[in-house]
Amino acid sequence: MALVALAVWRVGSDEPYRADLSPRTAAPTARAGAAASVTQELVRALAAGDADAAADLAPAGDDRARALLGAVAHNARDLRLTDLSARYVDEVGAVSSDGSWTAALDLTWALDGFDQQPARAEVLAHFAPDGQGVAVTDLGGGDRISPTWLRGRLAVRRTPDVLVMAGGDQASREARGYLQRVRRAIPVVRRVLPGWRPAVVVEVPASPLELDHALGVAEGTYTDIAAVTAAADGDPRAGGPVRVFVNPVVTGRLRGAGAQVVISHELTHVATDATTAAPDPWLQEGFADYVALRDVDLPVTTTAGRAIASVRRDGVPDGLPGPADFDTSATDLEAAYELAWLACVEIAAEAGERGLVRVYRAAAGGASTTQALGTVGLTRAEVLRGWQESLSRLAS
Structure with a gap:
């Protein structure tokens, strides 16, 4: 059709045809190699718990991204993450007109002293051009699992057999309160299951939306659910890492006894390997x-x-x-x-x-x-x- 239309125009016009030789701007493309290198720099910063090194991987002048990456490094240190690795997989969706893009990373991580096997999930990372290089603008989100520790600064409380991580404005209070509830729930479960040796990890995301992100489910799936016990990476395999995920809004509305029953219920699932x-x-x-x-x-x-x-x-x-x-x-x-x-x-x-x-x-x-x-x-x-x-x- 294009060739026919051109021929008609030339025949019916007294003007000579002149080809358009003006230079065209190339569409922006993802710089996968540079992003893969930045990903490895981020892994090294997280493994070292170096918040400044992590923050320096954000775009110049992007205070929000700097704060996030620094917070993630603090989390990695406080949680004592081990088996930490990330591999750039591929772009997800189109590259934006400003050159930014989203990519999938194959991420592994484990909590020292709690996880027998590392968790492994494909998570999203967001990149953008930054001068002559590439920077990280965000982590997680989308329709993939977004580990709570990737999404913002957490308060972490632990004993030898319990670890609680909590986000949001009341993170410190939430972490302390849930640690107490878990410690009260352990003897409740062991009265019926005396052979259980607890190693409990509780995640309290900042909001119901962040809970959905942590579980990699559609937004609104767990809006009305108080808590759920699930595999940390969505793979309910034997020996895989298990978490108790708490909805801070629903559980926060419960009276003391109700919130305690919720935690005892979820710890029973942990004790009986209910995810498998x-x-x-x-x-x-x-x-x-x-x-x-x-x-x-x-x-x-x-x-x-x-x-x-x-x-x-x-x-x-x-x-x-x-x-x-x-x-x-x-x-x-x-x-x-x-x-x-x-x-x-x-x-x-x-x-x-x-x-x-x-x-x-x-x-x-x-x-x-x-x-x-x-x-x-x-x-x-x-x-x-x-x-x-x-x-x-x-x-x-």
């Missing part, structure tokens, strides 16, 4: 609540209030909660957790606490729920019937 185990969700979540609520002096009308309201509204359920009931977007998520807890209370009432632990371990080890219940002489139908009768009594 695969029992039915009602058994996994109900067992964690059983441990967390075991010694809490609250009436069942409080601890199962939403489940009771659900039964009064909709009647006794035909079956135990299914996977969809535990989705973060489920409309009656809290009721599902309470119903699951009451099912585990029913198992403990029939088989004893040791029996409940035995059922859970069997299911976590790969047995079906029916097979796991059979190890203590129970059937699924018996548990379902007893659970339904209990719900009927509570709702009457």
Whole structure:
């Protein structure tokens, strides 16, 4: 079409054709080699905990980027990061008109004394031309996992078996408060699981949005969730690094006992390797609540209030909660957790606490729920019937 249009123009015009020989400005391109070199300089600065060296990798005059890179170096030092490496992978998206671009980095890191294996994730980094070189303008964000320690200055508190990192304006207070909660939760979990040897890492991002970034999920996924236990790098492999991620807004709204139950619940997941185990969700979540609520002096009308309201509204359920009931977007998520807890209370009432632990371990080890219940002489139908009768009594 372009050739035809040119021919018509030449025939119908008295003006001679003159080619446009004016110089054209080349489109900006990513300078991958220079960015890869800067990435290695950043790794060396972080490994040394050298905030000034890290900040010097920001563009001249970009105070925000300087502050961020310096903060990340402080975090690396305070967290005692080991196995730290980063490799420039490739550009992500188009290069902007000002020459800046985003790239993926293959990042590895570990927390000394806590992680048996290093975490590994593909994270985003942002680069821009800076004079004759290339500078780092930002780290993390986007739709990839963004480790909390990459996103801003953290307060870090630790004991030999607990490490808490917290961001945001109240970071120091948050870190201190959650360290105390974890230390109170450890004996709660060990009363039911005495063989557990704790090594707990808790991350408290600055906001629910930063929580989503840390987990590499769509924005808003965990807006209404108090906390979640997950692999640090999104890979739930055996022996991989595990974190308890806390939503500071939701947990901050809870009263003291409620916040403590949340932490005890999540530590039960840590103690039972819940990120790699695969029992039915009602058994996994109900067992964690059983441990967390075991010694809490609250009436069942409080601890199962939403489940009771659900039964009064909709009647006794035909079956135990299914996977969809535990989705973060489920409309009656809290009721599902309470119903699951009451099912585990029913198992403990029939088989004893040791029996409940035995059922859970069997299911976590790969047995079906029916097979796991059979190890203590129970059937699924018996548990379902007893659970339904209990719900009927509570709702009457």
